[in-house]
Amino acid sequence: MNRSAGLLSALYLATSTGLAWTAVHALRHDPPWAACLLAAASLVPVIAVVRESVLGDQRRALAEMLGRAAGPDRPGARAADDVVRAELDTACCERWWTSCGTDHDSACPRRVPRSSAA
Incomplete structure (x- = not known):
């Protein structure tokens, strides 16, 4: 844990201690729901x-x-290269990349013709 995280954790614990002390004080003098x-x-x-x-x-x-x-x-570097190569190999065409996978080039073999039939 670095210095800022340690300082933040100490602040958190001080806040928690203060709230717990206030809960004990509320239990003695205030309604029980406030202590809870x-x-x-x-x-x-x-x-x-x-x-x-x-x-x-x-x-x-x-x-x-x-x-x-x-x-x-x-x-690790080879594994990252393999992941990128596999992703590039599964891509269809340029329009598929630029349209976030919603459209294909007219010559793309994976293009599915859209029908107007409902």
């Missing part, structure tokens, strides 16, 4: 801390994957 509402609100920053840690783990995993596939002679 504040107790539920104190869980939201805890969820945010968990989310920050998950995002940090995902960033580290992505950095490792990019590090492994960085070189042109690495297997």
Whole structure:
């Protein structure tokens, strides 16, 4: 976890602690529904801390994957080239690309003639 994520997590935990303390205070002096509402609100920053840690783990995993596939002679680079080549091979024609797959050139073998019959 980097410094800004750690600072943000500390702020989240401080907010959660403050809301929990307010919930306890509300339980003693206010209606029970207010205490329940504040107790539920104190869980939201805890969820945010968990989310920050998950995002940090995902960033580290992505950095490792990019590090492994960085070189042109690495297997990750070949896999990316294979994916792009397969996508290009499945394309029909120029008009299909420019119309987002809704129209075909007149000479395209995959063109399906449209019928006016309902």
